[in-house]
Amino acid sequence: MSQLDTPSSRLGVSSFPEEGKNSVNIAAVSIGDDIDLHERRGVIHTAFRHVINCKVNGSLVSIVTPAIGSGPNNIVVDSVDLTLFTGLEQNICDLNSIDFSNARVFDSRLVIDKYGTSEFLSNLNLLERIVINEASPLSCAFMLDERRGSFFITPFETNVRDCLRNSYSKFIDGSIEEVGLLKGAGFGLTPQGDDLISGTLVAIYVYGLMKQLPTEGLRHEIYNRARTSNEISSSFLLYASLGRVYEKFKDLLDALAHDRARIHDAASRFLGIGETSGADVSTAFILSMKKFYKGGLPW
Amino acid sequence: MVAKGAIRKGEYFDSVTLMLVARDASKIEGVLDAAIVMGTAQNKSILEMSEMLLDEFKNTSDNDLIIAVKAKDEATAVSGLKKTEELLEKSRQKTTDSSEYMPKSIESAFKVLPGANMVIISVAGKYAAEEAMKALQHDLHVMIFSDNVPKDKTLEVKKLGREKGLLVMGPDCGTAIINGAPLGFANVVNRGDIGIVSAAGTGLQEVSSIISNEGEGISQGIGTGGIDMKKEFGGLSFLTGLEALIADPQTKIITLISKPPHPEVLERIGEVLKTNKKPVVAAFLGADPALVKSIGAIPASSLEEAALLSVSLSKGISMEQFNKEIEESENKLKELAKDLAKQLQPEQKYVRGLFQGGTLAYETQVILKDMIGDINSNVPLDPKLRLADSWRSVGHTVVDLGEDEFTVGRPHPQIDFSLRNKRILEEARDKSVAIIYLDVVIGHGTNLNPGEELAPVIAEAKKVGNSLIIVSVTGTDRDPQNKSKIVKMYKDAGAVVLERNASASRLTGYILQKLGGK
Amino acid sequence: MKTLDLFASELKVINVGLTSFKESLEQEGFKVVQVDWRPPAGGDEEVMEALRKLMGK
Numbered sequence: 001m002s003q004l005d006t007p008s009s010r011l012g013v014s015s016f017p018e019e020g021k022n023s024v025n026i027a028a029v030s031i032g033d034d035i036d037l038h039e040r041r042g043v044i045h046t047a048f049r050h051v052i053n054c055k056v057n058g059s060l061v062s063i064v065t066p067a068i069g070s071g072p073n074n075i076v077v078d079s080v081d082l083t084l085f086t087g088l089e090q091n092i093c094d095l096n097s098i099d100f101s102n103a104r105v106f107d108s109r110l111v112i113d114k115y116g117t118s119e120f121l122s123n124l125n126l127l128e129r130i131v132i133n134e135a136s137p138l139s140c141a142f143m144l145d146e147r148r149g150s151f152f153i154t155p156f157e158t159n160v161r162d163c164l165r166n167s168y169s170k171f172i173d174g175s176i177e178e179v180g181l182l183k184g185a186g187f188g189l190t191p192q193g194d195d196l197i198s199g200t201l202v203a204i205y206v207y208g209l210m211k212q213l214p215t216e217g218l219r220h221e222i223y224n225r226a227r228t229s230n231e232i233s234s235s236f237l238l239y240a241s242l243g244r245v246y247e248k249f250k251d252l253l254d255a256l257a258h259d260r261a262r263i264h265d266a267a268s269r270f271l272g273i274g275e276t277s278g279a280d281v282s283t284a285f286i287l288s289m290k291k292f293y294k295g296g297l298p299w
Numbered sequence: 300m301v302a303k304g305a306i307r308k309g310e311y312f313d314s315v316t317l318m319l320v321a322r323d324a325s326k327i328e329g330v331l332d333a334a335i336v337m338g339t340a341q342n343k344s345i346l347e348m349s350e351m352l353l354d355e356f357k358n359t360s361d362n363d364l365i366i367a368v369k370a371k372d373e374a375t376a377v378s379g380l381k382k383t384e385e386l387l388e389k390s391r392q393k394t395t396d397s398s399e400y401m402p403k404s405i406e407s408a409f410k411v412l413p414g415a416n417m418v419i420i421s422v423a424g425k426y427a428a429e430e431a432m433k434a435l436q437h438d439l440h441v442m443i444f445s446d447n448v449p450k451d452k453t454l455e456v457k458k459l460g461r462e463k464g465l466l467v468m469g470p471d472c473g474t475a476i477i478n479g480a481p482l483g484f485a486n487v488v489n490r491g492d493i494g495i496v497s498a499a500g501t502g503l504q505e506v507s508s509i510i511s512n513e514g515e516g517i518s519q520g521i522g523t524g525g526i527d528m529k530k531e532f533g534g535l536s537f538l539t540g541l542e543a544l545i546a547d548p549q550t551k552i553i554t555l556i557s558k559p560p561h562p563e564v565l566e567r568i569g570e571v572l573k574t575n576k577k578p579v580v581a582a583f584l585g586a587d588p589a590l591v592k593s594i595g596a597i598p599a600s601s602l603e604e605a606a607l608l609s610v611s612l613s614k615g616i617s618m619e620q621f622n623k624e625i626e627e628s629e630n631k632l633k634e635l636a637k638d639l640a641k642q643l644q645p646e647q648k649y650v651r652g653l654f655q656g657g658t659l660a661y662e663t664q665v666i667l668k669d670m671i672g673d674i675n676s677n678v679p680l681d682p683k684l685r686l687a688d689s690w691r692s693v694g695h696t697v698v699d700l701g702e703d704e705f706t707v708g709r710p711h712p713q714i715d716f717s718l719r720n721k722r723i724l725e726e727a728r729d730k731s732v733a734i735i736y737l738d739v740v741i742g743h744g745t746n747l748n749p750g751e752e753l754a755p756v757i758a759e760a761k762k763v764g765n766s767l768i769i770v771s772v773t774g775t776d777r778d779p780q781n782k783s784k785i786v787k788m789y790k791d792a793g794a795v796v797l798e799r800n801a802s803a804s805r806l807t808g809y810i811l812q813k814l815g816g817k
Numbered sequence: 818m819k820t821l822d823l824f825a826s827e828l829k830v831i832n833v834g835l836t837s838f839k840e841s842l843e844q845e846g847f848k849v850v851q852v853d854w855r856p857p858a859g860g861d862e863e864v865m866e867a868l869r870k871l872m873g874k
């Protein structure tokens with residue numbers, strides 16, 4: 001599933017299943033465009049109330065509630081609490097317990113069609129102010145306004161902050177090796193360093209589209225340097241490197257590109273992801289885009 | 300300085316938990332630093348910088364969780380680590396109950412629950428106003444349970460609510476019943492055609508419970524918080540609630556509850572009532588009945604009377620019939636008082652009222668003042684009668700245990716009985732005490748075991764002293780606590796139990812009068 | 818009238834604060850979502866002051 005081709009060739013309505021043999025207890029609202037439903041049984045990796053991560057046929061598939069939203073490898077179901085999902089049995093996750101008949105396919109590809117540079121930049125500035133104001137205390141938003149650095153209090157927290165700041169600024173100045181020092185760094189199940197890299201990867205993709213520059217090789221290299229044995233994080237990184245984004249980030253990018261009035265709403269929703277993930281990805285995206293606009297890609 | 304640590308393999312906690320627990324851990328006495336992070340190479344490098352990289356961490360994988368604690372000495376580090384792991388376990392239990400992606404703001408909550416129409420706010424006062432403003436800006440009605448909200452912010456919020464035609468129930472609003480839903484401390488009552496606007500939390504609980512127990516029901520119970528009827532807030536919340544009930548097709552009878560409103564506020568209410576055609580019963584406890592009549596409302600001198608009047612209006616019972624019933628029950632009360640007074644010794648003279656509910660403490664003072672004279676209190680009707688020390692009763696005393704001096708750092712007395720239980724036994728040992736008076740307000744949000752937690756104390760009090768113990772229970776049979784079981788437990792323990800605060804207060808007055816109380 | 822709209826609709830609550838209020842509502846069959854609320858600036862007064870200045874409030 002890592003070799004992505006055009007999504008529609010993999011999924012068509014005809015590939016959606018008939019009624020599974022197990023009792024269906026929830027219905028899918030959307031299914032990510034990188035999911036192949038030919039394989040239905042997987043092993044549970046992690047389970048929370050709003051997210052169940054499964055390994056299906058070697059790839060990560062996440063069953064999520066609408067609060068999380070769609071993504072390239074997300075199946076959004078119409079439930080608000082996945083602890084009641086009967087498709088879970090010990091360690092096995094059975095997708096046959098989901099009714100896919102009314103699911104729409106989520107197109108995770110980022111397409112930035114037309115775009116005035118000045119408009120995008122000023123929208124980016126608006127997003128920056130929102131992130132500075134609304135991001136949670138221990139997020140990387142201190143890189144946008146250093147006064148936020150005082151949110152980091154314990155010696156460990158200040159060390160995390162300084163490492164992230166130093167590594168990220170070296171990376172964005174052109175040291176691609178710094179990815180190795182960013183990855184896995186910081187708080188969270190998906191470490192903050194990984195989220196900074198993801199945000200940067202998406203920025204590279206967007207910039208490449210806007211300037212019609214080839215960036216595939218660069219993104220590929222950064223991904224290879226960034227991947228770890230943390231499968232959840234690596235999955236996010238992979239999609240980011242391919243310009244495939246999750247619904248809330250997509251909405252935000254869409255608003256940035258086309259609709260200033262929607263930016264605040266979309267940003268607030270994206271900032272609600274994880275404790276700091278949304279904020280960290282946004283911070284990196286903002287810093288990278290501004291850097292690229294000034295002097296092109298630094299690597 | 301010593302560092303201790305642990306590794307968790309294959310366990311997953313959401314990120315919020317890890318950060319919070321680490322912060323909490325760093326606040327443990329003697330702990331200098333704490334970290335709970337994934338065991339990645341880079342995090343280990345940061346741990347090393349922080350002098351918390353232990354040998355046992357060296358082989359962790361990216362998927363392992365490292366817990367590290369640094370403290371001033373070995374003993375503290377070991378206990379700090381243990382405490383941290385306990386915190387983590389505790390939060391995991393919460394985590395299985397709570398979601399990884401719980402919305403972090405009202406805005407995102409609105410996306411999770413589209414069509415949301417009410418926000419309940421019970422965070423610390425200094426933050427509550429901002430949350431309320433956000434809610435109003437999203438066109439949501441608001442209930443603010445929090446107190447200690449700064450005055451200027453309170454006014455701002457109430458004004459915005461009024462402008463937008465949205466309910467602002469609070470600040471300091473403990474109770475509301477909207478569309479039959481119990482908000483805050485509230486009872487499960489029948490739905491019906493009596494609508495209530497109340498600036499008194501336990502007042503709303505008492506009135507709605509009595510109405511429900513009498514077989515009628517509530518359309519809406521709109522709380523406004525105790526401060527709304529003061530001059531500076533102009534009854535802004537009250538007026539919106541009143542206008543809503545006047546317009547509401549489900550509401551046929553309107554009941555108003557408050558301590559006497561500021562004259563300007565009373566006038567405003569009068570203005571609104573000018574175009575109203577529905578009967579309005581007003582329990583402005585302690586207010587001049589003539590004033591109440593002048594604004595077009597039927598005065599009730601107690602919460603009980605307000606409830607019964609409203610019920611009669613709803614049932615279509617005539618005033619004569621109503622008065623007849625009241626007289627009959629009053630006579631029974633006087634008979635009971637006579638019997639109970641016989642149980643007392645000559646030196647027993649005083650009542651000690653220990654209250655969970657502020658409004659009920661107020662109501663009891665209003666009723667007893669006319670029957671037995673001066674009552675000392677931490678919330679006195681007359682400032683001259685303020686207790687020098689809220690923790691020591693003098694003569695006739697009524698204490699509101701919900702006041703600040705009792706609640707700093709503790710849960711509300713409707714939840715935590717321990718303070719009052721202690722006080723009950725102190726009063727029971729005082730030979731000059733004739734009656735210990737207790738209110739027990741049940742319902743959602745309050746102590747789930749009021750029977751088990753109070754009945755033994757009543758029994759003990761009856762053993763160590765000779766006081767009568769009179770209990771007024773506010774609530775319904777549909778409340779989460781089992782009301783009839785509770786009443787029986789108190790009776791079995793030796794208490795006299797009534798289900799109306801005003802009746803219980805009058806009973807107290809009659810008993811004390813028999814002893815030459817005034 | 819917005820209050821009449823409220824009375825005529827299904828009550829759907831956003832709870833910010835004490836979770837017991839959410840539990841009570843759920844027990845009685847009402848829809849409620851809990852906000853995972855944190856004080857801005859982690860509740861630290863000094864930091865909050867800094868944040869206010871930052872936001873120009």
